[in-house]
Amino acid sequence: MEMHLQEKHAMLNDLTSAFKEVPGIAAIVLGGSHAAGYANEQSDLDIGLYYFEKTPFDIERIRDIANRFSKDGLPLVTGYYEWGPWVNGGAWIHTAIGKVDFIYRNIDQVQQTITDALNGSWHHHFDQQPPYGFRSVIYLGETQVCKPLFDPVNVIQQLKAQVTPYPAKLKATILSDCLWLSEFTFMQCYAFANVADTYNTLGCFTRIAHYLTHALFAINEAYPLGDKRAMQHIAAFKQAPLHMTTRLNNILGHAGTQAHELIASTDLLKTIWQEIVALTEGRYQPRFQPGTV
Template sequence: MGTELFEKKATLDAMVSALKDVEGIVAIVLGGSYAAGLANEKSDLDIGLYYSEKSPFDIEKVRSIASSFSIAGMPLVTDFYEWGPWVNGGSWMMTAIGKVDLLYRNIDQVQQTITDAVNGIWQHNFDQQPPFGFRSIIYLGETQVCKPLFDPQNILQGFKALITPYPVKLRQVVISDSLWLAEFTLMQCVSFASTGDTYNTVGCFTRIVNYLVHALFAINETYPLGDKRAVQIISSFKRAPLKIEEKLNRILGQAGSKADELMGSTDLLKELWQEVVALTDGEYEPRFKVSLD
């Protein structure tokens, strides 16, 4: 183990040792890129703090622990749900081993989200975080990859069992919703592009790409962890359009500003949508009989 990793592990162990004694914290996990095996030298250390809605932990005690590890003064430590309904609070701090994030997770909300997902229900909160908001099934991705560091009741192990394998109903709904919404947005996109409306056309492009990304995650029965590295991840899938990252870079990076340029990029995006639809092997059917032409 390198010196840097050794120091990070030592700090992580020390933080867990302090946090696990806070009444109300029922589980602590390593999450994010380190848990998923995607970390680099710039990656933050993400620590998930799980609590029950009926008996949440004392924020002041967590603030005191966070301040003891901070090397930049009093760190930001929020109350519950100050960051929004899904990324529902935590702390950002600079420590001796780099950036560390504490992220709160309500076990009752996580459990309900998993139950909903198994029954084919997912939610989207656009304003939670840039660029595309937060999809509820990210909770399932977090659950799958997280490394429990303190979990005396085996809560996370139980959650992991509930989401393995990928739920059939969830797969069907995500594919159907994502590809239909991409198709519907393409209709509007053609209209905007034909008049040289760059603002609305490019907005449609990014919206459509986000839908295609979620469709591909579902086709490959993989839970997303967020938008960061999503394109690189789908490029590695067994079932994905060839050279998809290259195609997306061309569509989004060279959209143009004139009507003919915007229409050219729209046509390329339409072709990519058709490639993703083909990967469903006839499973996808549009909700309404319409034409993209």
């Protein structure tokens, strides 16, 4: 294990040295699980390549580096924004030490996203990636945990300084959005459950679970890095319903198909929502009163 980590560290140094020579790369960071501190021997190396919108780097230079370090076929290297508006490009390569990902990041877009968050605004792009899409707060999480490898003009440090402490306006927006949208979805969910419409009832369940996940991250003033380890983080939060992840797994895994089963499962999920609302200590208020929607 230790030897493998040393090999990854050597690969990281070699890649960083290569990227430093590419005009337009303003900063290089280590991201993902290695930066966040929960990597294992199988974890990919995630390398963030930051650029200013007006002076982007040449993709062919990135392709040359990917080809040089690839040991298993031609690597996948994309242009800008080929993967979507948020995961805005990069490369997947298989190297001598395992899988390495290059991830492009537009500094101007990251800065605008942080500015929006400070003003209480966040964004969601459902089709960006499974299962729940991309929430813009992930940029703030990436910024907070990433480890600068090359930052000659301190752009990464300047971004980092803006994401701590957790923005109060962002917290208020996320709690209002997620807890109200959960409440609204429950209204539809009971209607589906009453007629044993499993497809739509379970769709409501996962939608609500997604909202509640982001509400809990906001309550605990933590930024998510994605959906992959969200339940592990929630299990460690100081403020969360007791046995939240176990209860949620049981609801999603044993929802039933009959109307009475689906209604009972909806009731259990609503209990979790009520417990999360209680954690806001009165800060959450529904947008509409019962009977108006």
